[in-house]
Amino acid sequence: MDKAELKRGEWELITGCALFHGIDESVVAGVLETAGCRLVSLCKGAVVFDAYDYRNCLGLVLSGSVNVTKPSSSRYTMATLGRGSLFGSANLYDDDTAAVTVLTASSNCRIVFFPRELLETIMLETQQVALNYIRFLTGRVRFLNDKIEGLVSVNAEAALKQYLIQNTVTCGEKRIVRLHGSISALAETLNIGRASLYRAFEALRQSGSIKKNGKEIEIITPGGLSDFD
Structure with a gap:
């Protein structure tokens, strides 16, 4: 993707997200310019992974919001991903085609996707990105543990x-x-x-x-x- 495709405030959102926190902006710009990095726009009601086959990608919501539901029930919203939310970690290294959750755009939204191969490359080249991702996953594990404990x-x-x-x-x-x-x-x-x-x-x-x-x-x-x- 081209950095010029970004709207006002989206560049700051990307450089400030959990994955790129503290990373030199030139490194982030290089990531965005990589062929595998894609910026997509979804209309309200679109199912993210039906519209685009990005199952083995990490996504970042730049605008709008996305509802997370179970495949068996679209009535119960498990979570709502807003601007700045990262998602896709559960499927990043899972080659099973069965969806763990269903992500549906609850409004018009823009999402940037980072494929697994690209993430592996930048983690090898920039250790801080790997550490940031580990911290992000640790936070997710802690959140899920708290949810399980509550249940x-x-x-x-x-x-x-x-x-x-x-x-x-x-x-x-x-x-x-x-x-x-x-x-x-x-x-x-x-x-x-x-x-x-x-x-x-x-x-x-x-x-x-x-x-x-x-x-x-x-x-x-x-x-x-x-x-x-």
Whole structure:
């Protein structure tokens, strides 16, 4: 592509993105002038990898926005990529033709694509680009770990609630659950990690749903198990 194709502010966006942060502008200009680097414009509603076969490329959104959905459902938007967002790392070294996600332009947008071969070349020539890419991937891994942790925590709490509901006995005016084994055994029974189980107990305790004294758990949510459920 030709640098002259860029609109106002797009050059600064490219040089300031995660991949080229701190890289000499002459190096970035050389990358853009490489034959494999392509700038494309998409109309609203266009599916990115249907319109252009850039599966083994890293893309940078220069303008507009792109919705990310699962191939099985276009109704649920997993994420929206805005100006300055990098995408495509999941497919960069994956030769499987099946799409992991579907990217659809949610508005008219402009995207610059960097093919795998070009990225490999500039990473070998400029170590800082390789380090920048590693930092970018590290950030993605951290983000996904946080998302997974959130899902696990919710599932662990739901599993613990169900267990408590099913094992509650009335003792006078109290509703009690007595644990007959270790926390590890309960975690195995519920098919969740022990750390997740501890966090689920703590979440219920902090919400005022339970009091835990050793292996005895008192259900204290006002209204009884119907509210607790």
